[in-house]
Amino acid sequence: MEENKLSERESLELISRMISSTREGLKVGAGNTFLCFGYFTAALSILLFMLVFFTQNDTWAYGWFLMFVFWGFMEARRRKDLKQESVVTYTDTVLAKVWWIIGWLFLITVLMMGVVSAAHGYGDFSLMLPLSLLYGGIGTSITGIIIKERSVMYAPLVGFAFAVYMLMQYTFHEPATVDWYLYFGLSFIIMMVIPGHILNKKAKHSC
Structure with missing residues (x-):
């Protein structure tokens, strides 16, 4: 009988840790990830705009491939952090x-x-610029739906609007302009940097 009570208590503690890990990890972790991608993309957009302008x-436009290098770096860091986590929730796995x-x-x-x-x-x-806004915006909105955060859900709508404009x-058979770089960077500030700060601020107040 005593073993059953201990088992129930351990189960409740495990559930409590998982809920706490999900709540804190999603908000703080997702917020930091958004900030890293958002600020890096915005800085790269401005740099490439200035170089091309x-x-x-236009050869400087190949600098956009640095996004893949940065993505690889962030993925490697995520995997390393994941191994150090004591509890990995189903939500963490879904987002990954x-x-x-x-x-x-x-x-x-x-x-x-x-x-x-x-x-x-x-x-x-x-064409990668508007497509990237669509892909990144969809991923961000899905993340917002999963973690139930409105700012993450709806902020990508701005990126969608810029993507549709570019497409x-x-x-109309109009060529892409270097101004697209600034639209791209601005979109990432709105759909990742701002929600990232909001997530971290909420996580800080919940602690």
Whole structure:
């Protein structure tokens, strides 16, 4: 009888730890991840804008591939932190899978664009900017739905609006402009940096 009571108590403690880990880990962890991606992307956008604008050399646009390097670094750090966690919740696993798929969307898009460009002898990788906003926005909104945070859910709508604007320019046969870099950076500030600060602020007050 005593063993049953001990087992029940341990189960309650385990559930309590899992709930606490999910609540704190999602908000603080997700907030920090959003801040890292948001600030890095915004800084890279401004840097590449200045390089292309002042040199009039589009070769600097290949600097966008640094996003994949940064993503690899963040993924490696996430895996390392995950091994140190005493409790890994189902929600943590779901979020990791969501962003893993989003990452593959980026990679597959670049590979396909590269193959098609090679086949035709020419390619315009500027299309990656609006597509990246859509992919990143979808992943962010799904994260907001899972952790039940409105700022994370709805902030990507701004990025969606910029993405649609860019895609519509293609339908009007208008070329991509260097201004797209600033639209891209601004979108990430709104859909990742601001929600990231909100998440961390709420997590701080809940402690």
